Amino acid sequence: MRAARLIKMVLLLQGRPSMTAAELARELEVSERTVARDVLSLSEAGVPVYADRGRAGGYRLVGGYRTRLTGLGRSEAEALFLSGVPSALREMGLADAASAARLKVSAALLPELRDAATGAAQRFHLDAPGWYQEPETPALLPEIADAVWDDRRVTARYLRKDTEVERELEPYGLVLKAGVWYLAARAQGDYRVYRVDRFTAVTSAATPAESETAAGATDDADGRFSRDGAFDLPAFWAERAAQFARSILREEVVVRLSSRGALQLPYVTERAAAHEALARARAAGGPDEQGRLTVTLAVESAEVAFGQLLALGPEGEILAPSGLRERFASAARRTAALYAEADGTPNGPDGPDAGEP
Numbered sequence: 001m002r003a004a005r006l007i008k009m010v011l012l013l014q015g016r017p018s019m020t021a022a023e024l025a026r027e028l029e030v031s032e033r034t035v036a037r038d039v040l041s042l043s044e045a046g047v048p049v050y051a052d053r054g055r056a057g058g059y060r061l062v063g064g065y066r067t068r069l070t071g072l073g074r075s076e077a078e079a080l081f082l083s084g085v086p087s088a089l090r091e092m093g094l095a096d097a098a099s100a101a102r103l104k105v106s107a108a109l110l111p112e113l114r115d116a117a118t119g120a121a122q123r124f125h126l127d128a129p130g131w132y133q134e135p136e137t138p139a140l141l142p143e144i145a146d147a148v149w150d151d152r153r154v155t156a157r158y159l160r161k162d163t164e165v166e167r168e169l170e171p172y173g174l175v176l177k178a179g180v181w182y183l184a185a186r187a188q189g190d191y192r193v194y195r196v197d198r199f200t201a202v203t204s205a206a207t208p209a210e211s212e213t214a215a216g217a218t219d220d221a222d223g224r225f226s227r228d229g230a231f232d233l234p235a236f237w238a239e240r241a242a243q244f245a246r247s248i249l250r251e252e253v254v255v256r257l258s259s260r261g262a263l264q265l266p267y268v269t270e271r272a273a274a275h276e277a278l279a280r281a282r283a284a285g286g287p288d289e290q291g292r293l294t295v296t297l298a299v300e301s302a303e304v305a306f307g308q309l310l311a312l313g314p315e316g317e318i319l320a321p322s323g324l325r326e327r328f329a330s331a332a333r334r335t336a337a338l339y340a341e342a343d344g345t346p347n348g349p350d351g352p353d354a355g356e357p
Contacts, residue, residue, distance in 0.1 A: 005030070006038055010047060010061075018052065018060035035059075087128060088176050093142035129179025138181055138197040147171045147204055148183075151224045157201040158194060169194075170225040173233040177241075184236060191231070193240050242272070249273055249298035253305050254320040256294045259287070261315030265295070268311040273298045294319065 005028055012027055013019060021032040028035065039059055042049050048062045089098045106116075147154045148171045157166050170186040174196070181196035205223020249270060257265060266274040277295040287293045299305040302324045309316055310331065318325045 002038075006042060009035075009038055010042065013049065013059060013061045014066060018058040020058040024059065091137045091141055091181070092145035092174070094145070128176050136197070138199070140199045140202045141174075141181055141196055143202045143204070144171060144183055144196060144199070145174060147202070148174055151227050153205040153223050153225050155203045155205075156194075156199050159198040159200060164200060172227070172231055173236075175233070175237050182237075184233060184240075186225075186228075191236060193237075245270060245272060246298075248300050251299050251301055251305070253297050253299055253302070253309070253318060253324060254294065255297055255309065255312075256292050256317040256319055257312070258292055258315045261312050262293050262295075264312055264315060265297075269297065269299065269305070269308045292317075 008028060009024060012024065019027075021035045024035045025032045028038075030038075039049050039051065048065050050060055050062045052058055052060065089095050144154070146152075152171075154169050154171060155166065156169050157164055167187050169183075171183055172186060172191070173184045175182045175184065175193075183194045183196055183199075185192060185194060255261075255265075262278060265278065274297065277297040278293070281293050281295040297305075299308070302321065306324060306327060309318065310328070318328045
């Protein structure tokens with residue numbers, strides 16, 4: 001345990017100019033006193049850790065010291081080879097670079113660990129696209145990926161509904177969601193999300209070689225932008241995804257649920273909306289005397305709600321809007337008539353030919 005912590009400390013210091021005792025203690029989940037003892041142990045072992053005194057002080061490695069990857073254990077090596085998403089790397093045009101990196105890491109590993117790549121690939125695979133759809137790689141994805149890696153501005157033409165618009169973008173990051181690529185970019189000072197398959201043209205800003213010959217070149221004439229260090233792509237995406245999910249839920253339905261129906265609701269409709277509706281209903285008084293819970297659920301539309309909530313069967317009763325309730329009642333009558341017919345019972349006035357076609 002302590003040996004692993006010492007290795008982690010060296011790797012942390014190797015990746016940063018310096019770190020305070022408090023920062024190391026937080027990363028290693030130990031006390032600052034333990035950090036001081038570990039630093040002393042590393043120094044005694046020949047690792048050149050230097051302590052800077054004073055308020056702005058901390059610990060740093062001197063002499064360009066670098067540790068070797070041969071300190072990786074089997075589980076660490078296997079996890080490293082799992083970190084890539086082969087299909088995503090291929091679509092961004094990075095498959096060759098990733099392959100070369102894996103070969104270099106494999107060569108640096110101890111001989112008994114060099115099967116880690118094969119072992120991990122045989123046991124785990126990430127299939128990003130959703131079911132029932134054939135994934136297509138957007139034609140302009142490699143160009144956009146290059147701009148993202150290089151922090152280079154682009155001029156892009158983008159389809160918005162039936163209109164093509166042109167935008168000057170600072171591409172910050174790419175997200176692969178259920179087989180669809182999205183670009184997070186800054187435009188006119190705001191961060192926005194674009195579907196990559198809707199770009200019709202992308203032109204990168206001038207390359208360094210081109211900008212050198214340009215008249216009146218400025219400091220950013222190479223087309224690069226200054227990335228906001230506070231930008232957090234996972235957090236930004238999570239927030240925008242939640243906003244999008246809320247934005248499409250424009251209507252409400254009132255549903256009376258059995259205890260089983262309450263458990264099923266998050267699995268048949270938008271999960272966050274279902275949990276919010278259930279929480280509000282429980283806080284407002286909970287189930288009635290029959291053990292049923294009445295919830296007001298945000299939905300995309302009555303049409304979508306019909307398809308989703310029909311899966312609840314008798315565990316959910318639509319109370320409002322009235323038009324949706326009538327549609328569920330008609331569906332229930334027609335379903336009952338089908339089963340009555342199968343049992344040999346004559347069809348009544350609400351048989352399969354009644355109600356909706």
